[in-house]
Amino acid sequence: MSTWNLQNVEKDLKKAFSANSxxxxxxxxxxxxxxxxxxxxxxxGISPNFAEISFGGKFRCDFAWLNDNSGxxxxxxxxxxxxxxxxxxxxxxxxxxxxxxxxxxxxWDRYFKENPLEKKRIFGAVSxxxxxxxxxxxxxxxxxxxxxxxxxxxxxxxxxIRSSDVFLRPxxxxxxxxxxxxxFEENPKSLKHSDLExxxxxxxxxxxxxxxx
Numbered sequence: 001m002s003t004w005n006l007q008n009v010e011k012d013l014k015k016a017f018s019a020n021s022x023x024x025x026x027x028x029x030x031x032x033x034x035x036x037x038x039x040x041x042x043x044x045g046i047s048p049n050f051a052e053i054s055f056g057g058k059f060r061c062d063f064a065w066l067n068d069n070s071g072x073x074x075x076x077x078x079x080x081x082x083x084x085x086x087x088x089x090x091x092x093x094x095x096x097x098x099x100x101x102x103x104x105x106x107x108w109d110r111y112f113k114e115n116p117l118e119k120k121r122i123f124g125a126v127s128x129x130x131x132x133x134x135x136x137x138x139x140x141x142x143x144x145x146x147x148x149x150x151x152x153x154x155x156x157x158x159x160x161i162r163s164s165d166v167f168l169r170p171x172x173x174x175x176x177x178x179x180x181x182x183x184f185e186e187n188p189k190s191l192k193h194s195d196l197e198x199x200x201x202x203x204x205x206x207x208x209x210x211x212x213x
Contacts, residue, residue, distance in 0.1 A: 003185045004032050006174050013168060017137075020084040026051075026062055029080065029167065034184040037170035039132060039162070041067060046183045048199070051190035053077070056111050063190065066206045071176055072127025072213065079105050081135035083164035092145040098135065105131050105159045122191045123157065125202035125209035138165040 009032050014176040016024035029035055030051050040046055067074040079101060086095050094102075109131060112119040119126055141150060141163050154160055173180055191199070200206045 002174075002178065003188045004034065004174070006171065009035075011169055013171075017083045017164070018141055020082050022082045023079060024162070024165070025083055027078055029063065030190040034174055034181045034191065035170050036063070036078075037063075037173055037181065038166045039076070039134075040065075042181065044183045046187060048187035049190050050193060050196050051200075053122070053193050054116070055108075055118060055124075059108055059111055059206045061108060064196075066123075066200070066203075067130070069127070073123070073125050073206065073209050074130055075123050076128050076130045076132065077105075077108060078132045078134065081133065081164075083167075084137050085135050087107050087136040087140045088143075089148060092094075092149075094141075094149070100136055100162075101130065101133055102157070103158055104171075105133050106157075109158055120210075120213075122196070123205050124197070125213040127209070127213060129158075132162060132165060133159050134162050134164055136163055138163045192193065 012024070012028050013035075016028060043136060043170065047066040048070065049063050051063055052060055053064045054060045061077040062080045065076050065121040065188055067076060073098055081097075081101050085097055085101075086144065087098050109129065112126070112129070140146060150211060170181075200210075
């Protein structure tokens with residue numbers, strides 16, 4: 001029996017997209033970790049994700065998780081925007097909404113560079129960050145001008161941009177190759193910010209890195 005009710009997940013996702021609701025989408029993601037399948041660089045032996053990580057009194061990322069790489073801990077920080085957010089103007093320029101979202105994620109990077117002790121307090125140890133912004137639908141990213149803009153942006157910016165369809169495609173994996181999701185079944189839901197310190201404190205991988213970083 002599946003850990004998740006795939007029929008309900010698909011129905012709820014369609015509702016969130018139809019309502020263009022960032023809030024509805026985030027709630028679905030919290031309860032269905034497999035929807036992050038494409039955003040995890042490693043699909044097996046994954047670390048749990050944590051929801052709503054607050055820092056600096058005014059910043060908050062929607063989701064975060066650890067990549068326990070041999071070269072050091074990489075923390076992935078994700079911002080989720082409206083699934084059908086308007087991305088470009090009629091002149092093929094980024095909308096104010098898109099620019100604001102990018103700057104919001106960049107502000108996290110600036111904050112942690114300026115506050116290394118806070119970075120250590122929240123995450124234990126960080127070798128590098130991977131910043132991901134999920135916004136807009138696939139079709140709006142597939143015009144020639146949008147493709148060129150995103151290719152340039154992802155090559156030159158610290159913020160990686162993905163379309164909201166990244167959360168739809170894992171449904172196909174769940175239906176056709178459910179065994180691929182075994183690691184996500186071990187961590188089926190997002191954990192709270194309050195669980196984060198306990199996680200990295202008790203994870204042996206982090207012991208050495210916490211001493212040297």
